[in-house]
Amino acid sequence: MFGTAVRQLGYAWSMISGRRFRLKDVSALVDDMRATMEQFGSPGEGADDLLAATDPEIQEDLTRRRLKQTVRHAATETPYYRHLLKDDGIIPPTRKEALRGMPSAFVSDLAKPALLAYTTGTTGAPTMVWFSAYELELMSAMAALSLMMSGGLRTDHIWANAVSSRSIAQVIAERGVTRTGAAFVNLGIVDPAVALDRLATPLHVPGRRPQITHLNLNASYLGALVQEAERGGWSPRDFCLEEVWSGGEVLTDALRGRAEEMFGAPVHDGYSMTEIAPVSGEVCADGHLHxxxxxxxxxxxxxxxxxxAEAGAIGVLVVTPWSAFRDTTLLLRYVTGDLVRVLSEPPECARAAIPATSRILGRMVGDQGLTTRDILDALQAERDLPLPSRYALDGGVLYVVADKKDRALAVRLEERLSTGVVLVEGPEELPAPCHVRADLIEHSFERPR
Known part of the structure; x- marks a missing residue:
């Protein structure tokens, strides 16, 4: 008990001071938490304090100090910021194009790069981000703590990841999940019919649930699974899922509802990016991104x-990961490109103490003021349209992939989106490509049963 208390104090000191964590202490905390969960079934009172400080005044003071430290590291250790901040010290936002064009200029002179992660490049060329062994170990340990305390992951659970293997999320998830004692399955982005077979097939391994219990994937691939399951006559009785986690793309209420109907498990909406790891967010029951x-x-x-951005206005998320967590690719005020709406009033939800915005809106599409979420909300409310949704806006007209041309359906969409709508029968008929992460299919010899 004394050793645990000392490790908790060391962890708390690093969180407060902004200094590097002692990895052996963080790793030991994960082991302590796992032992506690196995013995008592819950993390115990006050355990959540390990993950976040929620007092506004304390948090404001911590933010000032952490920002000062992070800026100092970036300005003295990286070629990009050393040149950028040498005159007046003003920190302009860092555009994605800068990181994409010269990734090595953002790497600290003191870094020991161990892993190069690529983004999927859905909206263009992929972005490269280097991570050190320190960062990987720290983020994995913190992921394990979060999964046990907030996610309810237990040693008999089986977690399946269905995301791109190039993503840092794949590495962190595998390490974090296995640190909790749960089992990890690298499901991958495979043919949806194959994925459903794997989710439904009993695994017959000792100490584990009969089937996969947790699924992590992107929203478009979730749509592909729902579409295949509905067409194939699957039902919740075929699966043993307890939770589904979606991230990386806009998740609509309509898709979440259909997924929960099909898999018989709650679907959680989260937000993260390779470039800003470990900064991430989760959508609460009231629809706020915290x-x-x-x-x-x-x-x-x-x-x-x-x-x-003013209250009620749409703005872009700009993120600075603290240097206590990131010591390799250092980023200041990184423009993610993801839009949110500033809340008009302070939230009153269960997580009101944690900063919040609206859910991710995606990008602006065309000149009509429509966001990705506006379009997907309209499309996915129509069950006759295939999943994942595919569309393209051209000259003020929205082209939508549909199984058949239905004028009544097009009129409903036009009324909801206040734009012209043309239904086409295949993606090849769109005026521009519509890239979704569900397209990152990993080819294999396996065939569905």
């Missing part, structure tokens, strides 16, 4: 002026 300030500073800026 992003704790413990791993980084989160700003919402006007997409044009790059000034703070």
């Amino acid at each position: 992003m704790p300030a413990d791993q980084g500073m989160v700003e919402v800026l006007d997409p044009v002026t790059m000034e703070p």
